[in-house]
Amino acid sequence: MIDPLAASSRIAGAGMGAQSERMRVISENIANAQSTGQTAGSDPYIRKTITFRTALDRASGTAAVAVREMGEDKAPFKVEYDPGNPAADQNGNVKLPNVNMLIEMADMREANRSYEANLQMIKQTRSMVASIIELLRP
Amino acid sequence: MIESLAALASASSKTASVFGTGEFGLALPGVRQTAPAAGAATFGDLMSQVAGQMRDTVKTGEAAAISGIQGKASTQSVVEAVMSAEQTLQTAVAIRDKVVAAYLEIVRMAI
Numbered sequence: 001m002i003d004p005l006a007a008s009s010r011i012a013g014a015g016m017g018a019q020s021e022r023m024r025v026i027s028e029n030i031a032n033a034q035s036t037g038q039t040a041g042s043d044p045y046i047r048k049t050i051t052f053r054t055a056l057d058r059a060s061g062t063a064a065v066a067v068r069e070m071g072e073d074k075a076p077f078k079v080e081y082d083p084g085n086p087a088a089d090q091n092g093n094v095k096l097p098n099v100n101m102l103i104e105m106a107d108m109r110e111a112n113r114s115y116e117a118n119l120q121m122i123k124q125t126r127s128m129v130a131s132i133i134e135l136l137r138p
Numbered sequence: 139m140i141e142s143l144a145a146l147a148s149a150s151s152k153t154a155s156v157f158g159t160g161e162f163g164l165a166l167p168g169v170r171q172t173a174p175a176a177g178a179a180t181f182g183d184l185m186s187q188v189a190g191q192m193r194d195t196v197k198t199g200e201a202a203a204i205s206g207i208q209g210k211a212s213t214q215s216v217v218e219a220v221m222s223a224e225q226t227l228q229t230a231v232a233i234r235d236k237v238v239a240a241y242l243e244i245v246r247m248a249i
Contacts, residue, residue, distance in 0.1 A: 006222075013218050020214065122221075129225055136232040138239065 005125050007060040012121035014064035018052055019115040021067050025050045026108050033099040041089035045097040047073035073098055181241065185234070192230045199223030 025048050035045035048070055055066035075098040083092030179187070202219030205211040 009218075009222075013214065016214055017212075020212070126221065126225070130228070133228050133232045136236045138235075 002060040005129050007057070007062045009122055009125045010057060010060060011062055011064045012118040012125070014055070014057070014066065015118035015121075016115055018065045018067060019111045019118065022050050022111045023108070023115075025070065026104055026111065029097075029099050030101070030104050030108075033097055033101060033104075035097060036085065036087035036094055038087070040087060041095075042087060044077060044087070044095050045099070047075070047097060047099045049073050181237075184237065188230050188234050192227055195223040195226040195230075 029047050032045040037044050049072065050070055051068040052065050053068035054063045056062075057064040077098050078096040079093050080096055081092055082088055082094045085094045088094045199220045199222075202211060202216045202223075206213060206216030
């Protein structure tokens with residue numbers, strides 16, 4: 001049997017890892033918010049999504065978190081009239097990525113808050129372990 | 139007097155077995171000694187075990203820190219490894235201090 005406090009630290013670590021992955025996906029989306037296709041009329045960057053699932057931590061037998069899959073947003077692309085763009089089709093329309101900056105910013109905040117919550121969990125666990133060890137000291 | 143000493147000795151050997159030391163090898167004159175259980179860890183064994191565990195955890199933490207500097211591991215995993223090493227080290231040191239204090243207490247016992 002693993003120490004419950006050590007297990008909670010591990011689970012919080014898994015949560016931080018998952019939120020780190022989420023931050024990576026969000027930064028990809030934001031960085032590629034203006035990435036158009038290579039050839040005329042081709043599709044631009046497709047917004048990536050990330051979902052999580054419960055993962056059994058085999059070492060401790062507890063429910064941690066892991067990334068379920070990286071998906072693609074099926075929302076339609078934004079279309080802009082810009083005949084000078086190399087990615088424009090014969091009508092002069094350019095397909096822009098289906099990335100909404102507002103949504104990405106909200107997602108970023110949420111990932112940040114979740115990361116902070118997991119970090120706080122580790123801090124609290126650590127202080128609890130330290131205080132129980134302190135009992136042994138004279 | 140002898141009975142109370144024997145009770146004290148058996149109590150202290152019980153306490154010692156909580157720490158995993160088993161027998162301290164104290165020879166109290168006139169007090170019946172309980173035979174140490176086969177394979178029971180001695181005090182020296184415990185100390186070397188604690189020292190070995192400390193060395194291993196510190197090594198793990200150092201290896202994690204080095205791989206973090208080389209960019210092979212994420213900052214988070216480095217911090218986790220170093221933190222767990224620190225925690226194990228602190229636990230080991232605290233237990234060692236406690237066991238040594240108990241040992242000295244028994245050594246100083248007036249007979």
